[in-house]
Amino acid sequence: MKGATFGEVFAVREFKVIFGSFVLLIAGDGIKMLALSVLVYERTGSPGLSAAAYMAGWLPFFLGGLFLLSLADRLSPRALMIAGELIRAVTCLLLAYAGLPVWGMLALVVATGLFSPVFFAARAAMLPEVLPGDAFVLGRSVLNVASAGAQIVGLAAGGAFLTFAGPPGALAVTAGLSVVAALVLRFGLPYRAARKAADQGAVRQTLQVNRRLLADGRVRGLLLAGWLPCVCLAGAEAMVVPYLGGQGQAGVVLAAAAGGMAVGEFVVGRFAAPALRERLSMPLAVLLGVPWLGFAASPGIGWAAALAAVGAAGLAYQLGLQRRFVDAVPEDVRGQAFGLQSAGLMTGQAVGAALIGGLGEVIAPGQAIAVSGAAGILVALALARVLRPAPDHVAAAPPAAPGDGASPRQEARRSRGG
Template structure:
């Protein structure tokens, strides 16, 4: 198909790019620190309150407030220079962890502090993702995203596994000091290793106004909206199940180390899934596997309804985590669907939705667990994940022409329209209107 490269990239090609190496290393360290913070803070809250609902809220408190940052300040991902922006983000995480570790704060104040810092997360995450999309092209970008996801899974696995040991050995508050040091290290890596690149030129105007208008333009596009929902909803539902592992292990009477084992299962599966799908599967095959992998993501949690043994529970979480590789079949379509001048904010919106809904998921399914039982809430999270497979479009639209005028339930109807030059935009060559006034953007990266 013209304009579409089906050649598989290599890890060597991806790591040969200096900016990617810096962003990869710093983000991996920060994610491990976040995982450790989640474990330590969840233990503090559950010990203090004995509430499964508050424990689930603690798991997702760093996610939900990101909707404010993405909605009000998302344009800063493009308007500000990326290096100082990313350094400031990691610096804020460091200071928050120090306060959690050293200040005698009540539970509500701890949660409020984490929520406040989370407001800025989509801004510096959007800047980082924009840089990755700028320096990696074609399948190298997809493989770079795969590497990032694998590292995220590995970092979460390490953070969760070490988190239980660290909390047991050092105490939850002292374990939080480790997260502060890790975020400081991530900030230093970016400050020293990343070039001080300029911001993206903008048409002017206030940051809040531009953020609102750009987000509205992105969400008004049915194809972009569909790709966003496909990346938002399954993750939100499955994270809702993961957030209940503390309460589930408690109700089952599992040993103390079971919580870390169960919570580490999904990141381990994510690592395996991205390694196999990202490196060993062709770009076209990845798009064909999106729907099956969404089903793999959602079906295993349903098994928790039957209260299986601990080993089976752990295996179910690993299997579910493998399904996260479904997102690799959507990466190139999303990059090509958004205008280059607003790319940073588009990634910020993607991150905002992911994190916000991953905050809503634990709250919703935590409430279900409080009204019924953790096993039923985990199973329900799996069922709702399975239903999102209905959103997956035909693979030809993920790899080929962009169905501009299709709605969420009517992608198949674009087959006729994709032959009409007024209604379809081909990957790699045709014009997509800019989100801001100005000249047409360059051709999309293949």
């Protein structure tokens, strides 16, 4: 199968709209959670509550992913993405100016965050419809690179807005970004109908389809391959702050990790052919853990940043799984499948951070980071059968027909009901 190019990806108008709204989303979320964390700390003086506020936006992914994901296939994707932006805008304005108590602010973020996996799933599931064939994988690479850059820019911009306008002003800026993104989506994307009719309750259907997806050995293996190595990476990154004594140097190391991720995604996405990309999944997944072993030698900030950058570059292993995942899931539940992938990833990273954080209470932070790296290597080796593509997998998948949003395998799947 011929590999796509960045020029071909950005030539698709719908992708440019998805890309622009996604950058606004990630940057806005970075500003929002930073501003909320500072606002809570100003009111309470509690580091624990401030940290809880920073993580509150991600915690609902588990519940939303468990009970609500079927909405991603039962409703129009454009409507869902617009609804997500408007809900975020209203939430930010309420946090900034409604005078809510701290518990009320946290409850609001958690309640509105329950639908976040649905909004993310609608965006992710639309991508293979907009970008056929290998262009889909390259589109995912572009979004991952943009995510890393937008996180860095969002945190930096959030700090600037906090300095000049305070937390309410920073939250108002996020609300404005969300409104702009909603307008971009409304006038930039054409209407697309829902993939699946609402034939039962959303919660029941979500549970039923989740069981169906997890019962499929191929889908389950690809989900675990996408989740578990990242669990170990999150555990390592969670210990960077205590490793450096809580100093601002931790930001340098974490920024280096984000930069390494962006470089890895760009290089593998741009220069590796589709077949090579899939063969690289195994060695890159191992690379995700190896550099963190170096923290057992207590490196200084320079070496720590270099190790973190090299390790995070291994995240490009996921590019070799994306096409196989699209081929493996039935088209009529594609939105829920991508939502389950995202919700499991978010939940797993929180679990990994908690587990290695607990280990860091018993042993030195550098040793805990090294343990996390070793766990990542073992996980990659245990998942070797999934990470290594079947022989002739890519060769067996001819290019999708121009203008079609699915691969030929998916077309065949349509004829037998998904």
